[in-house]
Amino acid sequence: MGRPKSKGAYVPLAANYYMDDAILEVGPEAELLFVRILSFLASVPSDGFITDRQLRTIVALGLRNVQRRVDSLLGAGLLVAQSGGYLARSWQKWNRSTEEVGRLLAKDRERKAQDSAAKTANSGRNPDGIQQDSALQSSTEQSSTEQTPPNGGVARSRATRIPDPFHVTAAMREWAAAEVPGVDVDRSTRTFVDYWRGESGAKAAKRDWIATWRNWLRRDAERTAPVGRPRPLTRTEQNLSIVAELEARESAAQKGLTA
Numbered sequence: 001m002g003r004p005k006s007k008g009a010y011v012p013l014a015a016n017y018y019m020d021d022a023i024l025e026v027g028p029e030a031e032l033l034f035v036r037i038l039s040f041l042a043s044v045p046s047d048g049f050i051t052d053r054q055l056r057t058i059v060a061l062g063l064r065n066v067q068r069r070v071d072s073l074l075g076a077g078l079l080v081a082q083s084g085g086y087l088a089r090s091w092q093k094w095n096r097s098t099e100e101v102g103r104l105l106a107k108d109r110e111r112k113a114q115d116s117a118a119k120t121a122n123s124g125r126n127p128d129g130i131q132q133d134s135a136l137q138s139s140t141e142q143s144s145t146e147q148t149p150p151n152g153g154v155a156r157s158r159a160t161r162i163p164d165p166f167h168v169t170a171a172m173r174e175w176a177a178a179e180v181p182g183v184d185v186d187r188s189t190r191t192f193v194d195y196w197r198g199e200s201g202a203k204a205a206k207r208d209w210i211a212t213w214r215n216w217l218r219r220d221a222e223r224t225a226p227v228g229r230p231r232p233l234t235r236t237e238q239n240l241s242i243v244a245e246l247e248a249r250e251s252a253a254q255k256g257l258t259a
Contacts, residue, residue: 011042012094022076022089030072033060034088037079041088041095045102048091049170051084083177084186087170097171159205162196172210179214180221192216 013035017023023031036059037050050059060066070086073079079086096104168189176185192213196204206212 011038013038022078025076026069026072026078029063029065030069030076030078033063033066033069034073034078036060037086037088041091045167045169046091047097047169047171048088048095049082049173050086050088052086055086082170083173097169159202159207160209161204162193162206162209164197166193166209166213168213172213175214176217180217182224183217183220185217188217188220189213 018031023034026034037055040046040054040059041048041050055070056066060069063069070079074081074086078089080089166189168185173185176183196212
């Protein structure tokens, strides 16, 4: 009997997952919710993060005692509370990150485009459909030229419009908590998405939407800082400040010893 064909996203789940101590601890009601959460996370770019709203309005639809199930999963460590939602335990250990999936999809699209271009070229040159050495060499040279920029440069991704939907991953939320702690991430993201979807022309296309999002949140942090009061230092700025202070102390101590 052959393997069944995949009909979409799937999540790896060990055949004996139900023997895990944490699963046994939470009981069958919370177990069902956890399995639904895993299935949902596999269907969207998530990095293992699910918002509280997604959990209650989509995943837990039709289930009773949702809060009790969530509390059980939190208590057993199967879920970890995050700002605005929850992170599934060990998700990154068993699943590819959103960035990795994006790279694989991009490579797959590039491969299909090259295959299609090669078939079109061969069809025009050889009506019999038999690939000749000259055609193979031409296709290989063209592929190499497209992938490797001149002068040893690094290939750059093509600018695109903002993804639909635009997902804020767990890694992005961790960055925001460290670098712009005073910003309402969800509210700023909604404004960010609405703005860029309303733009048109070359300005609306970006090569790195995550970097564009980070810069947007940095500007929000500067705009929301209280007048007359300095904004809170980010984690990076705090670390740099500590290093500078330690260097100043060391310099002062050395001057005292040599005086």
